[in-house]
Amino acid sequence: MAELTAKSPCAGRLPLTIGAATVTEETLGPMTSIAPYRGRQADLAAALAAAHGLGWPQPNRSLTGAGVRLIWFGRDQALLTGAVADPALEDMAALADQSDAWAAVRLQGEAAEAVLARLVPVDLRRAVFAPGATLRSQLGHMPASLTRLDDHGFLILVYRSMAGTLLHDLKTAMEAAAARG
Amino acid sequence: MRISCPLCGPRDRREFYYRGAAVALQRPAADAGEDAWQAYVFLRDNPAGVTRDLWYHAQGCGAWLVVTRDTASHEILATELAAEVAS
Known part of the structure; x- marks a missing residue:
């Protein structure tokens, strides 16, 4: 190889x-776009807090935590950088690896x-x-x-x-x- | 010309893509008949005054907006998220 x-x-x-x-x-390390499914925004915010210590960002705001950053990235979309997204989030949101x-x-x-x-x-x-x-x-x-x-x-x-x-x-x-x- | 995106705030017109009259939000039922579909697909008002259009915030948040504006004065009277208008 x-x-x-x-x-x-x-x-x-x-x-x-x-x-x-x-x-x-x-x-920035791993980058993952997160787009919540309809009606799951509240669940997603709770799961993000549990997994990464961050809530869901308001429009035009970014959040920073320990080595991670969550950037509002559009309507119902945010970009998580600095850590691989917790697989538990997949139940509530569409996750897409954007690292490269x-x-x-x-x-x-x-x-x-x-x-x-x-x-x-x-x-x-x-x-x-x-x-x-x-x-x-x-x-x-x-x-x-x-x-x-x-x-x-x-x-x-x-x-x-x-x-x-x-x-x-x-x-x-x-x-x-x-x-x- | 600026359009106030409900999410992003006031933005330059060049960030937006114009779609056309906001009739796409009132799509007739599949069995509504020829007259309803004829009107939906082809017939448009062309007012010298207040009109409602769909705009896409392509270079911004990616939201579809319903923009109410006056074609005579160019005043923008209201902007709403199309998702909220349609639901």
Whole structure:
């Protein structure tokens, strides 16, 4: 058998620092999308609390626990990262392994908001998009998931096939933001 | 133009896909007869005023919305989750 080496979506292309913003690749571990079956939302929230210590996230919110993160990912959908989803959840929700499906990067720095303001048609300033807030929108022309991690840091997820485009768009916006000074 | 998604909040129009009149939520029964199906499939009002459309929040939360808007003033009067309107 050939020994295959897993390659991350942004391997060899990160980190990247331009001006007051840095992009690094995030390793989130196992990723599972969770979509509750009709009428099972309450049961699912209880099962999530028992298995992973997290409830069901409100729209546009993410929850963090011990090594795990649960990101609201759309209508009646959330993404669990950092742990393999407990099989007990399968009774209440459709689970789908997404571990290799997404490119995950962290955009960090004083200029992070200015960079994203050029790419995302939503107000992402700290006052209205606080740590823990998340949303689904578009970054350039790509569907994306954005989560604020701290005062100057964002987690960005796009389809893995678009990793190159994501980095190109981020680089262009970072150069433009840096040129403004 | 912005549409307020009930889940995501106010979003740019480019995040949405336009489907058409919100008649899909009133699908006739299979045996409703030719007239009902003719009206459902082909006949549409074209009001200079209030209309109800289906929009899909494709680049956002993935929800179908019923948007009530005024074609004359471009005012958006209401947005609802289609799942809640239909149920």
